[in-house]
Amino acid sequence: MKKEYKPVHGMWTSRWVFILAATGSAVGLGNIWRFPYITGEYGGGAFVVLYLLCIALMGIPIMVAEVMLGRRGGLSPIHTMSKLAEQSKVTRRWAGIGYLGALSGFLILSFYSAVASWALIYVWEAAQGVFQGITAVQSKAHYEDMLANPWLLLGSHTLFMVITMGVVALGVKQGLERAVRVLMPVLFALLVVLIGYASTTPGFAEGVGFLFAFDFSKLSGEAVIVALGQAFFTLSLGMGAIMAYGAYMPREIKDKSGRSRPVSIVSSVITIAVLDTLVALGAGLAMFPLLFTGGLEVGQGPGMMFVTLPLAFGQMPGGLLFGTLFFVLVVCAAWSSSISLGEPMAAWLVERGLGRGTAALAVGLAAWLLGVGSVLSFNVWKEHEFLVGTFFDNIEFLSTSVMLPLGGLLIAIFAGWVMKETHARKELAMKSFPLYLIWRALVRVVSPTAVIALFIYSLWSVLA
Ligand code: PFF
Numbered sequence: 001m002k003k004e005y006k007p008v009h010g011m012w013t014s015r016w017v018f019i020l021a022a023t024g025s026a027v028g029l030g031n032i033w034r035f036p037y038i039t040g041e042y043g044g045g046a047f048v049v050l051y052l053l054c055i056a057l058m059g060i061p062i063m064v065a066e067v068m069l070g071r072r073g074g075l076s077p078i079h080t081m082s083k084l085a086e087q088s089k090v091t092r093r094w095a096g097i098g099y100l101g102a103l104s105g106f107l108i109l110s111f112y113s114a115v116a117s118w119a120l121i122y123v124w125e126a127a128q129g130v131f132q133g134i135t136a137v138q139s140k141a142h143y144e145d146m147l148a149n150p151w152l153l154l155g156s157h158t159l160f161m162v163i164t165m166g167v168v169a170l171g172v173k174q175g176l177e178r179a180v181r182v183l184m185p186v187l188f189a190l191l192v193v194l195i196g197y198a199s200t201t202p203g204f205a206e207g208v209g210f211l212f213a214f215d216f217s218k219l220s221g222e223a224v225i226v227a228l229g230q231a232f233f234t235l236s237l238g239m240g241a242i243m244a245y246g247a248y249m250p251r252e253i254k255d256k257s258g259r260s261r262p263v264s265i266v267s268s269v270i271t272i273a274v275l276d277t278l279v280a281l282g283a284g285l286a287m288f289p290l291l292f293t294g295g296l297e298v299g300q301g302p303g304m305m306f307v308t309l310p311l312a313f314g315q316m317p318g319g320l321l322f323g324t325l326f327f328v329l330v331v332c333a334a335w336s337s338s339i340s341l342g343e344p345m346a347a348w349l350v351e352r353g354l355g356r357g358t359a360a361l362a363v364g365l366a367a368w369l370l371g372v373g374s375v376l377s378f379n380v381w382k383e384h385e386f387l388v389g390t391f392f393d394n395i396e397f398l399s400t401s402v403m404l405p406l407g408g409l410l411i412a413i414f415a416g417w418v419m420k421e422t423h424a425r426k427e428l429a430m431k432s433f434p435l436y437l438i439w440r441a442l443v444r445v446v447s448p449t450a451v452i453a454l455f456i457y458s459l460w461s462v463l464a
């Protein structure tokens with residue numbers, strides 16, 4: 001007998017809550033930590049253009065598809081996909097999209113927590129004035145000293161995982177909604193302050209030039225696959241996080257006059273993607289000038305944010321307060337993202353009968369354990385490299401650059417080719433028919449072709 005799973009997770013109270021939660025998921029370390037450092041590693045402007053193209057041609061249409069599938073299924077990604085496969089009269093193997101996503105989420109959560117824990121340590125240090133008057137060389141040394149201390153990192157990795165799974169255990173609606181409402185605007189404001197500061201430093205023009213000068217000769221096959229992966233990572237796509245949040249999105253909501261109105265998926269998605277892109281570009285604008293001003297190399301790697309920002313906070317008036325606040329916000333942004341990494345798996349376990357608390361504990365413990373490998377990759381296992389680099393590098397590359405685009409590809413194919421068109425259209429309920437046709441063409445042809453082509457191109461150029 002097939003089991004019928006029932007939605008048990010509750011609903012967002014309005015379209016805005018969905019937008020806030022999804023923006024909370026999207027805006028995170030991917031924008032503030034990862035985007036600037038990979039842009040530095042892969043040569044700047046041309047990489048940025050490629051990334052923006054990936055957002056527009058694949059990110060937005062696939063995000064629409066993910067929300068649409070989620071809302072139609074109303075369950076955790078695994079059960080949503082098997083339910084929709086059944087409705088579409090195709091094999092239930094399509095639930096594999098859900099399993100693949102759960103696995104990616106688990107891998108990402110493990111290293112995400114390890115990195116977020118650095119920001120947690122920086123909150124503490126910024127508050128104590130450690131960064132006041134620091135030089136570029138000192139800042140780099142300070143970052144390296146932190147990484148050399150596995151016990152400190154383990155403690156903070158543990159703390160971050162506890163607060164993440166704590167919220168998952170409470171259910172996403174409880175704390176998340178209120179937190180994101182306050183945090184996002186403050187994060188924006190502080191980024192503007194930082195960009196303002198960066199614009200007063202001598203390296204500003206060079207930094208801006210680096211970010212926006214399109215020198216395509218610098219692009220490599222590896223850069224292509226990393227840009228593709230970053231587009232998925234930053235929008236939380238390809239692993240079911242957005243599908244899970246879409247499942248909690250109501251179809252209709254009563255407006256002030258008491259009439260029911262359909263809740264639009266497309267305009268919500270565009271809002272989320274624009275906000276996410278603004279934060280990423282803003283973080284780049286805040287950091288690159290400081291690298292050039294401080295005479296540091298652009299290819300700083302994962303440490304970029306942790307080396308550059310203390311320089312700004314160490315110099316600017318009010319830096320102690322702003323610096324502390326900024327790292328608090330980074331932790332919160334990472335927090336609202338990591339919650340969405342754990343949610344799909346936890347929701348799946350809950351639907352299978354586990355209590356929320358137990359489900360969150362199980363997911364958190366497993367991800368914590370794997371995350372220890374990432375923590376150690378920066379000290380004890382630093383020299384231990386295989387395939388693309390350290391343990392951390394491998395987990396990051398496999399999950400972000402391979403599994404997310406693959407998941408996104410399958411989601412696009414399912415939404416565009418497998419699912420009945422009438423179902424998709426009804427769920428999207430788009431007012432403009434031409435816009436619907438554009439979405440359909442993107443999700444059926446353009447996004448899958450682009451993902452496959454970029455995959456082949458980068459594989460081919462890595463092997464050649
Ligand atoms: N979008 C998040 C960020 O940019 O930091 C990371 C992320 C969250 C990726 C949730 C995937 C995900 F499902």
Ligand code: NA
Pocket residue numbers: 025026027028030031233234235236276
């Ligand atoms: Na992001």
